[in-house]
Amino acid sequence: MARHxxxxxxxxxxxxxxxxxxxRIGYQxxxxxxxxxxxxxFALRLPELVIIDVGLGDEPEGGxxxxxxxxxxxxxxxxxxLTARDSDxxxxxxxxxxxxxxxxxxxxxxxxxxxxxxxxxxxxALAKPMSKETVVEHGPLKLEAERMRITWNGAEVPxxxxxxxxxxxxxxxPGHVKNRDQLMREAQVVVxxxxxxxxxxxxxxxxxxxxxxFDAIETVHGAGYxxxx
Amino acid sequence: MSLRFKLLLxxxxxxxxxxxxxxxxxxxxxxxxxxxEQTLIATANALAQSLDVLGVPQPPTGSALxxxxxxxxxxxxxxxxxxxxxxxxxxxxGPASDPGKLTLQLCDDDAWVYLYASVRDATRDRVDANxxxxxxxxxxxxTLQRGDLIRRYLIASAAPGHFDALTLGDASDNALxxxxxxxxxEDGSGYRVELQLPRAQMPDRLGLGVFDSxxxxxxxxxxxxxxxxxxxLSAQLARIVPDGMRVRLVSDEGWVLGAAGRLADASPAxxxxxxxxxxxxxxxxxxxxxxxANFAPSLPKLDATEVWQALSGITATxxxxxxxxxxxxxxxxxxxxxxxxxxxxxxxxRTSATLPLLTNRALLSLGGASxxxxxxxxxxxxxxxxxxSLRIRRLRNAAEHALRAGGRGDVPLPLTNARDELGDxxxxxxxLLEESAAYTxxxxxxxxxxxxxxxxxxxxxxxxxxxxxxxxxxxxxxxxVARARDGAERLGAIVRAMSQASRMERAIAAAEPEDFDxxxxxxxxxxxxxxxxxxxxxxxxxxxxxxxxxxxxELIAQALDKLVDNARGFAPExxxxxxxxxxxxxxxxxxxxxSGPPLPPAMQDRLFDSLVSVRDAGARGDTxxxxxxxxxxxxxxQAHRGSASAHNLSDGVEFTLExxxxxxxxxxxx
Numbered sequence: 001m002a003r004h005x006x007x008x009x010x011x012x013x014x015x016x017x018x019x020x021x022x023x024r025i026g027y028q029x030x031x032x033x034x035x036x037x038x039x040x041x042f043a044l045r046l047p048e049l050v051i052i053d054v055g056l057g058d059e060p061e062g063g064x065x066x067x068x069x070x071x072x073x074x075x076x077x078x079x080x081x082l083t084a085r086d087s088d089x090x091x092x093x094x095x096x097x098x099x100x101x102x103x104x105x106x107x108x109x110x111x112x113x114x115x116x117x118x119x120x121x122x123x124x125a126l127a128k129p130m131s132k133e134t135v136v137e138h139g140p141l142k143l144e145a146e147r148m149r150i151t152w153n154g155a156e157v158p159x160x161x162x163x164x165x166x167x168x169x170x171x172x173x174p175g176h177v178k179n180r181d182q183l184m185r186e187a188q189v190v191v192x193x194x195x196x197x198x199x200x201x202x203x204x205x206x207x208x209x210x211x212x213x214f215d216a217i218e219t220v221h222g223a224g225y226x227x228x229x
Numbered sequence: 230m231s232l233r234f235k236l237l238l239x240x241x242x243x244x245x246x247x248x249x250x251x252x253x254x255x256x257x258x259x260x261x262x263x264x265x266e267q268t269l270i271a272t273a274n275a276l277a278q279s280l281d282v283l284g285v286p287q288p289p290t291g292s293a294l295x296x297x298x299x300x301x302x303x304x305x306x307x308x309x310x311x312x313x314x315x316x317x318x319x320x321x322x323g324p325a326s327d328p329g330k331l332t333l334q335l336c337d338d339d340a341w342v343y344l345y346a347s348v349r350d351a352t353r354d355r356v357d358a359n360x361x362x363x364x365x366x367x368x369x370x371x372t373l374q375r376g377d378l379i380r381r382y383l384i385a386s387a388a389p390g391h392f393d394a395l396t397l398g399d400a401s402d403n404a405l406x407x408x409x410x411x412x413x414x415e416d417g418s419g420y421r422v423e424l425q426l427p428r429a430q431m432p433d434r435l436g437l438g439v440f441d442s443x444x445x446x447x448x449x450x451x452x453x454x455x456x457x458x459x460x461x462l463s464a465q466l467a468r469i470v471p472d473g474m475r476v477r478l479v480s481d482e483g484w485v486l487g488a489a490g491r492l493a494d495a496s497p498a499x500x501x502x503x504x505x506x507x508x509x510x511x512x513x514x515x516x517x518x519x520x521x522a523n524f525a526p527s528l529p530k531l532d533a534t535e536v537w538q539a540l541s542g543i544t545a546t547x548x549x550x551x552x553x554x555x556x557x558x559x560x561x562x563x564x565x566x567x568x569x570x571x572x573x574x575x576x577x578x579r580t581s582a583t584l585p586l587l588t589n590r591a592l593l594s595l596g597g598a599s600x601x602x603x604x605x606x607x608x609x610x611x612x613x614x615x616x617x618s619l620r621i622r623r624l625r626n627a628a629e630h631a632l633r634a635g636g637r638g639d640v641p642l643p644l645t646n647a648r649d650e651l652g653d654x655x656x657x658x659x660x661l662l663e664e665s666a667a668y669t670x671x672x673x674x675x676x677x678x679x680x681x682x683x684x685x686x687x688x689x690x691x692x693x694x695x696x697x698x699x700x701x702x703x704x705x706x707x708x709x710v711a712r713a714r715d716g717a718e719r720l721g722a723i724v725r726a727m728s729q730a731s732r733m734e735r736a737i738a739a740a741e742p743e744d745f746d747x748x749x750x751x752x753x754x755x756x757x758x759x760x761x762x763x764x765x766x767x768x769x770x771x772x773x774x775x776x777x778x779x780x781x782x783e784l785i786a787q788a789l790d791k792l793v794d795n796a797r798g799f800a801p802e803x804x805x806x807x808x809x810x811x812x813x814x815x816x817x818x819x820x821x822x823x824s825g826p827p828l829p830p831a832m833q834d835r836l837f838d839s840l841v842s843v844r845d846a847g848a849r850g851d852t853x854x855x856x857x858x859x860x861x862x863x864x865x866x867q868a869h870r871g872s873a874s875a876h877n878l879s880d881g882v883e884f885t886l887e888x889x890x891x892x893x894x895x896x897x898x899x
Contacts, residue, residue, distance in 0.1 A: 011685055017692035024699055084684030086728065088735055105688035106721045109695035197783050198736060221786045222754030 002028040003120060006047040008038045008066060009082070010057045014105070018051070021109045022116070035062040039069060046074055049119060051112075052099075054083040054090060064097055071098040078119040082112070088198050101161045103189070111188040118161050122148040136171060138227070141216070143171055155210045162187045163203050170217065170227040179224035200225055232621070236614040240607040247599035254592050262559075265581060266546040269561040273577040274544075276476060277563050279469045280575070285462060287565060287572040288480045289454045294320060294435055295484045296457035297336040297529050303343045307389070307414030307423045312336075312345050318530055319347075322437050324446055331369075331439040337457065341425045344371075344411075346437060349419040354442035355387040358395040365442060369422060372436035373405050374452045380405045384422055386413035394424075406430045431455075456480055458529070462487030475526065477576040478565070481540050483530045486573065491526075492558065492580045531576065535562040539574035542566070549578075557581050617651075620644055624655050631662050676857070677731035680724040687724060690717050726857055733787075733861045737868045740781040742891035747778040747785070747817050751810050754789045758808075762793070765800050770809040776817055779890040780869045788865040791858040792821040792884050799825030799882065816871065816889035827877040836875050837863035862886070 005027045009015040015031040022029045030047065032038035035056050042050075050070060056062030067079055081094040081102045094102045101115055125146040134145040140153040148164045150157045159167060169186040170178050178186075180196045187199075200217065207214040216228045300314040309316065315334050323330030327349075334345045346369060356366040368385035371394065380400065386392040394409040401407075411424025426432075436452035462478060466489035470476045473493030478486045538545035539562030549558040560578045564571045623643045631642065642662070644655035694714050702710075748771055755769045778785075789808075796806045804824035811818045828836070835841050842856035859873070862884075866873045871888040 011689065013689040014685070014692055017689065017696050021692065021696050021699075024696075084681055084688070086681075086684075087732065088739060105684045106691065106725070109692055195732070197787075198739070219783060220753055221750040221782055222757035222789070 002026055003049065004028045004030070004047045005049045005051065005116070006038065006041070007031045007051045008035070008056065008063065009051070009053045010034065010055070011053075018109070018112075022113070025113055027116070033057070035059055035066050038066060042070065042073070046070075046077060048123075049078045049080070049116060051080045051082050054081060054085050054094065064093060067094070067097045067099055076123070078123065080112075080115065080119070082107070086195075091198075092202075095160060099160075103162075107189065114188050115161050118148065121146065122161075138171055138174060139216075140211070141171065143168065152207055152210050152214070157206050157210060159203065159206060162189055163199060163206075166199060167203060167227075170225060174227040175229035177220045177224045177226045183225070232618045233611060233614040236610040237607060240603065240610045243599065243603045243606045246602060247596055250595040250599060251592065254595065257591070262548075262581075265559055266561065269559055269577055269579060270544055270546060270563065272471065272474070273476075273561045273563040273575055276466075276469055276577060277565055277575045280465070280478075280565070283465055283469070285465050287567045288456065288478070288486050290481050290570060290572055291454075293454045293456045293480060293482060293484065294333065294335055295480075295482075295529060296342065296455050297334070298458060299336045299338040299343065303336065303338065303341070303425070305343070305412055305423050305425050307412035307421055309345060309347070309421065315529075322346075323439060330441075331437065333437055335435075335455070337428060337431070340428050342428055342431050343423070343425045344437075345421070345423045347419065347421045348439050350439075350441050350443075351418055352441070352443040353415065353420070356385055357387045358383050358385040358393060360385075360387070363395065364440075365445070366440075367420075367442050368440050370436075370438040370440065371409065372434075372438070372452050373426075373432035374434040374436075375404050375430075375432045378402055378404055379452070382409045384409070384411070384413075384424075386420075389414050389420075392422075404430065405432060456484050456486060458485055459487055463489050466490070474577055474579045476578075477526075477531070478573060479531055479536060479540075479576060480573045481571055483532060483536055483540065485529055485531060488526065492578060533560070533562075535560055536574055536576060538562065539564045539576070540571055542571050620647075620651055624651065624658065628658050628662070674731065676727035680727035683720070683724045683727075687717065687720055691721070730857050730860055730864070733864055737781075737784060737864055740784055740868065740891075742780050742893070743782070744777060744779050745782045746775040747782075747888075748772050748774070748776040748810060750782045750786055751789065751808070751819065754786050754793075755808055758793050762797055762806055764802055765797070766805040768805060768807040770807070770811075772810060772812065776810070776812055778817060778869075778888065779893060780888070781865075781891065784865045784868065785888070788862045788886065789819070789821070791862050792886075795858055795884070796821055796823035796825070799823055801825070804881075813887070816869075816887065819886040819888065820883055821885075822878060822881055822883040824881040826882075828875060828882055830877075837873050859884075 005022055007015055007018050007022075007029060009018065009031065010033055012033065015033065019029045019031045030041070032041060052063040052066055054061065054063035056066070059065070063081060063083065067081070070077055070079060075098075079099045081099050082105060083090070083094075083102075084105050086104045091102045100119055103112065103115070125144070125148075136143040136145065142151045142154075144150075145168065148159075148161060150159055150164065150167060165187040166183050169183055170176075183196055183199075189195075200219075204214070204217055207216070218226050218228050220226060295318070297315050297318065301311060303311050312334050315336060319332040319334045321328040321331070322333050330349050332347045336343050348367075348369065350367055354366040356363050356368075358368070360366070363383060363385050366385060368383055371382040371384055373380050373382070381397040382394040383397055384392065384394045390413060392411060392413045394411070396407060396409065406426050409424060409426070411422055414421045414423075432455065434452035434454050440446070466476050466478060466487050470490035473490075475488070475490040475492050477488045480486055533547060535545035535547040542564050544561070544563050546559065546561045549560060557580070558578050559581050560576060562574050562576045565573045565575055620643075627642045642655050642659045644651050645659050646652065647655065690713075694710060694717060697710055752769075752771055755767070755771065759767055793806065793808070800806055800823035806824075807820070807822040809818075809820040809822075811820075832841070837859045838856075841859075863873050866886050866888065869888045869891055871886060873884065873886050875882065875884045877883075
């Protein structure tokens with residue numbers, strides 16, 4: 001049974017392109033041009049994944065409002081922000097509202113598709129019992145690749161898909177320096193150095209929120225980052 | 230010239246004050262002096278009239294012979310030694326062609342009248358007076374007249390020594406001397422005769438003629454009246470002269486006939502107290518033109534301008550230097566007239582010591598007052614100018630500071646509340662800076678706004694291309710799709726680069742400074758650059774000891790990335806890149822040099838501005854160069870309270886960063 005995805009995007013060309021592309025991959029996709037349209041449709045039936053643009057028509061923050069509304073209805077619904085707004089402030093706002101990922105519009109359809117499938121895989125994995133072979137344990141860190149879940153000292157670290165992939169890249173080979181290009185490739189994003197830096201910062205913060213003594217991610221200046229073995 | 234000194238120069242204009250004062254004081258002095266002159270002239274006129282009333286006989290007019298008071302004991306010896314004091318007043322009696330041939334001096338004492346005559350005659354024809362040839366040889370003819378009685382004497386001598394004059398004509402009446410004898414002396418240039426007559430037989434008139442055998446001419450037998458300082462006249466003058474004044478009566482040739490009175494002393498107490506500076510000031514600034522003519526009271530003949538003026542019939546005054554130099558003597562001369570004929574003059578003198586004192590005091594107090602005024606005015610102007618230039622400097626510094634801050638309007642300008650022109654200027658500056666800041670802000674955000682707007686159409690293009698990939702299409706059409714995708718990728722890179730600056734600003738704002746070892750960061754960066762920079766040579770000059778710094782290491786690494794990327798773009802393949810790190814007293818100094826072409830001089834200061842690039846526009850690289858790289862470097866350096874600069878080396882270009890570290894934030898809750 002095809003999975004049901006909703007795209008809320010005010011730009012008709014982009015909406016049509018995404019709808020067609022995702023339909024081609026095999027999802028059942030429904031596009032909405034404005035927040036009221038989407039709200040009405042979601043009141044009847046919730047999709048399995050929602051892609052939201054932040055600025056919707058004449059509501060510059062309409063996407064955030066919609067996200068809040070959806071999170072109120074379902075705590076588990078995967079939400080992806082896909083927007084032209086790329087400031088750290090917007091990213092943090094979006095993620096704080098409970099979005100699972102925040103992508104800028106220069107992401108390719110291929111990368112978008114990879115994220116969508118990853119989110120669905122995580123949903124599925126959460127529903128199934130944990131399979132041993134996909135779990136990587138490293139000191140207090142426990143990484144479940146299938147579920148895209150990371151726990152530190154038993155507490156879950158709420159990482160986005162992008163962040164999870166970055167951590168995953170570093171943890172797979174502890175001690176190896178991963179440069180920015182590698183991290184970018186693994187996380188399936190195309191961003192500049194400063195954005196990678198802010199991603200790493202956010203990851204650190206999320207760990208530190210759980211364990212103030214956390215210092216496993218090490219910066220190697222001029223080279224990249226590595227997971228302290 | 231600074232404003233301060235200009236205003237100080239203007240303060241010098243107060244010097245006009247003492248100048249005006251000086252002119253005023255001078256005028257006052259002149260008026261006072263004129264008043265004194267008028268008074269003295271009036272007094273002199275009154276004296277002259279008194280003389281008339283007293284019946285004092287008028288002195289005779291025309292030439293006269295003056296009988297001096299004997300300067301000492303006279304010895305009749307034919308030598309002029311005892312006549313020396315009177316020599317300047319010798320009267321010339323020679324023939325009209327050579328008046329100096331015969332000079333005559335007369336003097337008297339209580340018993341005798343002495344006569345001393347000197348004749349210039351180099352060709353002597355010597356005979357005695359009683360020789361029959363005497364009338365044709367060199368001789369003198371002396372004519373004496375007393376009343377109607379006239380007697381002539383021939384004086385000649387064949388040899389120096391005693392002589393007896395030959396009395397010509399009747400010699401019976403002894404109202405005049407019957408025998409005249411004297412002493413004859415001679416030398417190569419001429420001869421001299423000295424003789425004495427008893428005072429009792431003193432003549433009224435006297436004539437002396439010379440006969441030179443070498444140039445025979447009839448000797449004149451004219452007689453001239455004898456004048457002398459008269460005791461009776463002096464006594465009469467003494468009766469009428471006012472206290473503190475001196476009066477002198479002179480003949481129409483200037484001979485003093487009578488004198489009386491004495492000048493009042495300038496009070497010695499004040500004279501002694503007077504300081505020399507006052508005297509100097511008075512003499513150099515105010516004192517009248519002082520006549521230098523000899524004016525001693527003992528002079529037998531006065532030779533001063535005012536006397537001659539009076540003798541020509543005009544009343545005159547003159548100022549003479551006082552005896553002690555501190556005071557002045559005012560002299561007034563009035564003519565004595567009888568029947569419209571000037572018979573002589575009356576000279577009245579008085580000292581005037583009070584005037585210099587008065588004017589000096591006025592001048593000194595004026596000088597003091599104007600000096601005080603000058604100092605006060607100068608001080609006020611100086612203080613005013615200091616305040617003014619201080620305010621202007623503050624405004625200038627603030628304006629420059631605001632400009633250096635990149636035109637951001639967050640630097641408050643001083644004086645914007647001032648109500649004067651400087652306030653206007655400050656407000657204008659402030660408006661200018663605000664507009665400049667708005668413009669700069671617009672420029673800075675232009676790129677990010679533009680990139681934001683470009684994101685959506687770019688997304689349309691890219692998603693469309695992605696979709697197109699899955700459509701069936703001819704193989705050659707795929708090439709175009711690939712090209713379109715390539716173009717879209719580049720466009721995406723450009724859009725990312727454009728928003729980079731604003732993202733960097735946000736990153737800097739969000740950066741959390743930490744303590745780190747700058748040397749380790751730079752070393753790590755240098756190690757990672759080596760493969761990128763090859764085949765170019767990379768020289769690193771890094772310290773071994775740690776270099777603590779408070780800041781954001783990842784930002785500094787990014788700045789270094791930009792500089793090295795920049796250097797890589799300019800250095801040729803066989804060139805070199807040098808990275809040096811040095812500690813400075815308050816931070817660190819990073820220099821990245823490369824062997825690339827020199828920078829255009831005009832660009833050196835602007836390189837670190839936004840949207841400025843010196844890269845050749847024709848050289849299209851794989852990454853766009855919009856001039857953001859060095860701007861980002863500047864942002865990072867500024868966040869570390871440092872500065873970035875670029876300059877040419879002899880063989881390349883060097884970019885230097887001065888870092889001082891981010892300001893330490895106060896600990897939360899501390």
